[in-house]
Structures are given as structure tokens and as C-alpha cells.
Amino acid sequence: MADQAFVTLATNESYARGAMVLGKSLRNHNTTKKLVALVGPHVSEPCQSVLKRIFDEVRVVDVLDSGDTAHLAMMKRPDLGVTFTKLHCWTLTHYSKCVFMDADTLVLSNIDELLEREELSAAPDPGWPDCFNSGVFVFSPSNETYAKLLQHCTEHGSFDGGDQGVLNSFFNTWATADISKHLPFIYNLSSIAIYTYLPAFKQYGGNAKVVHFLGKTKPWSYTFDPKAKQISGSVHEATAHPTFLLDWWTLYSSAVVPLLQEQYGDQPFHSGCVEVKKHNHPKSSFKHITSTALLQFTTLVTTRAEASWLFSSKVMNGTRWFSFLFL
Numbered sequence: 001m002a003d004q005a006f007v008t009l010a011t012n013e014s015y016a017r018g019a020m021v022l023g024k025s026l027r028n029h030n031t032t033k034k035l036v037a038l039v040g041p042h043v044s045e046p047c048q049s050v051l052k053r054i055f056d057e058v059r060v061v062d063v064l065d066s067g068d069t070a071h072l073a074m075m076k077r078p079d080l081g082v083t084f085t086k087l088h089c090w091t092l093t094h095y096s097k098c099v100f101m102d103a104d105t106l107v108l109s110n111i112d113e114l115l116e117r118e119e120l121s122a123a124p125d126p127g128w129p130d131c132f133n134s135g136v137f138v139f140s141p142s143n144e145t146y147a148k149l150l151q152h153c154t155e156h157g158s159f160d161g162g163d164q165g166v167l168n169s170f171f172n173t174w175a176t177a178d179i180s181k182h183l184p185f186i187y188n189l190s191s192i193a194i195y196t197y198l199p200a201f202k203q204y205g206g207n208a209k210v211v212h213f214l215g216k217t218k219p220w221s222y223t224f225d226p227k228a229k230q231i232s233g234s235v236h237e238a239t240a241h242p243t244f245l246l247d248w249w250t251l252y253s254s255a256v257v258p259l260l261q262e263q264y265g266d267q268p269f270h271s272g273c274v275e276v277k278k279h280n281h282p283k284s285s286f287k288h289i290t291s292t293a294l295l296q297f298t299t300l301v302t303t304r305a306e307a308s309w310l311f312s313s314k315v316m317n318g319t320r321w322f323s324f325l326f327l
């Protein structure tokens with residue numbers, strides 16, 4: 001049987017760190033599949049070296065820009081243009097079948113069973129469930145499909161300026177043709193959905209197998225104190241669930257940072273790990289929460305009932321919420 005693989009993409013240094021954490025999370029859950037990282041040409045040598053220690057294959061790819069800058073600007077996500085490089089994954093024809101996973105995803109249990117699915121299998125996008133989210137999808141590498149995808153791009157562009165628009169208009173029967181190609185939401189649980197449908201998260205969130213840190217604020221946008229196990233930094237939008245965020249940082253600081261330290265040697269590098277100064281009185285740390293963050297939190301939970309549920313819930317781990325919000 002030909003090989004099967006999990007494939008991810010790192011277009012810059014930050015996403016490379018995400019890819020490292022994703023790779024480690026797949027290994028920790030004993031995947032029997034190959035791990036492949038596609039990297040942009042600007043990813044530094046030390047980062048590529050670390051990726052090579054985690055992944056079976058690291059392939060440098062040219063960054064294809066969609067060129068659809070008007071759309072991208074409209075979406076306020078100019079960084080998405082480079083994700084067109086994702087299409088390169090179809091050229092990995094030495095594998096019979098693969099699962100593509102965004103570098104901003106984290107695996108919470110073994111997901112090798114995904115390789116039993118057919119192209120194109122994916123989970124619904126929480127913003128428009130008749131579209132699939134392109135953060136996690138099953139595909140069959142093929143030069144023919146790759147050529148068709150590129151042609152489709154040239155002719156039709158992307159309705160959202162990113163790869164998700166292209167892939168949804170190319171695989172346009174996903175919503176209606178075959179239910180077996182609809183992955184359960186637990187294979188691509190976006191943190192956004194936790195806030196938009198809290199009772200469903202309470203009911204099913206414990207079964208999550210993959211968490212996807214959707215949105216502009218990524219795990220690596222924060223800083224982390226490994227000793228105190230506290231996350232801090234720009235809490236501009238509370239899109240990431242603090243428990244999953246803590247999982248990400250715990251894995252990153254314990255399994256990835258040591259590899260980076262080895263590669264960089266005496267060279268300084270930005271790990272994102274910082275030891276936060278201790279306060280004499282625990283309550284004094286309260287001032288570190290910004291009024292904006294508090295306002296956003298209260299907007300997100302919308303009702304006092306939900307807020308009190310958040311703080312008491314066993315599923316969401318009230319202690320972690322508390323320490324996250326009151327750093």
C-alpha cells in the first residue's frame with residue numbers, strides 16, 4: 001500500500017512554530033502516518049532544521065500569491081494570499097492519500113482514521129456551513145487535479161480571496177453530494193464556535209479531536225510564562241479557548257522550544273516564553289486585564305447566566321478561565 005501522510009504548510013517563522021506544535025501533537029498521539037511540512041522560501045534555516053527533526057519530509061515551495069489584492073484587503077486578511085501555496089499539496093504524488101492540516105491546528109487524540117475517508121472530505125465552516133473549512137481536509141495527491149485547481153484559480157479567482165474560496169468553488173458538490181465527505185465538527189473545532197453555540201460546546205466539546213485556532217489572533221500572538229503556566233499579551237479578541245491555548249503553549253514550551261534552543265545556539269531568537277514578574281498580592285494582578293478585553297469577554301458570553309456557567313463549568317475548566325482572564 002502506498003504511503004499516507006499528514007501535510008501542513010508554514011509560510012513564515014510564526015506559522016513554522018505552529019507547524020512544529022502540530023507535528024509534535026500528531027507524534028504524541030502515535031500517528032502511524034508520514035508527516036510532511038511544506039515551507040515558504042523565507043522560513044529560516046534553524047526553523048527548517050527543527051521542522052526536519054519533527055517531520056519525515058520538509059519541502060520548500062514557492063509562494064503563490066492569488067493576486068486578488070482587492071478581495072484580500074476587503075477581508076482584512078492580506079496574509080491569506082500566501083495560503084494559495086496550499087495547492088502545492090496535490091503535487092505530493094508519492095503519497096496515495098493525505099490529510100491537510102493548517103499550522104494553526106492542534107491534535108488532541110489520534111486521527112489516523114481520517115485517511116479512510118475520500119477526497120474531498122472536510123468539516124463545515126462555522127461561518128457558512130454549506131462551505132467546508134479548508135483548515136483540515138482529506139485529499140488524494142494528483143498532478144491532474146493540481147493542474148485543474150490552478151486553472152480554476154486563474155479563471156474564477158477566489159470568492160473570499162483565500163484558498164477556502166477556491167477549494168469550495170472547485171469541490172462545489174461537497175455540501176450536497178455525499179454525507180460521508182462531511183467530517184464531524186470535532187475534527188476541526190474552531191474556537192469561534194465555542195462562543196457562538198456554547199451549549200453545543202458544553203455537550204460535545206469534550207469529544208474534540210482537533211482544535212483550529214481560527215481568526216487573526218493565533219496562539220503565537222500571545223506570550224507564555226512556562227513556570228506559572230500563564231498566558232498573557234494582546235487579548236484583542238478572545239477567539240482562542242483558554243484551555244486549548246494552554247495546551248498549545250504547554251506543548252510548544254516543553255517540546256518545541258528546546259529544539260529551537262539547540263538549533264539557534266548562542267543566537268538570540270523569539271520564543272514567546274517569558275517569565276512574568278511575581279506580584280506580592282494576588283489581587284494586584286487584576287489590573288493587567290484591559291477594559292477592552294473585559295468588554296469583549298462580556299460581549300462574547302452575552303448573558304450573566306452564560307458567564308457564570310463559564311466560570312463553573314467542568315468542561316471548560318473554570319480555573320483556567322479564571323487565571324487566563326485575570327493574569
Ligand SMILES: [Mn+2]
Nearest residue numbers: 102104135214
Ligand atoms: Mn487556520
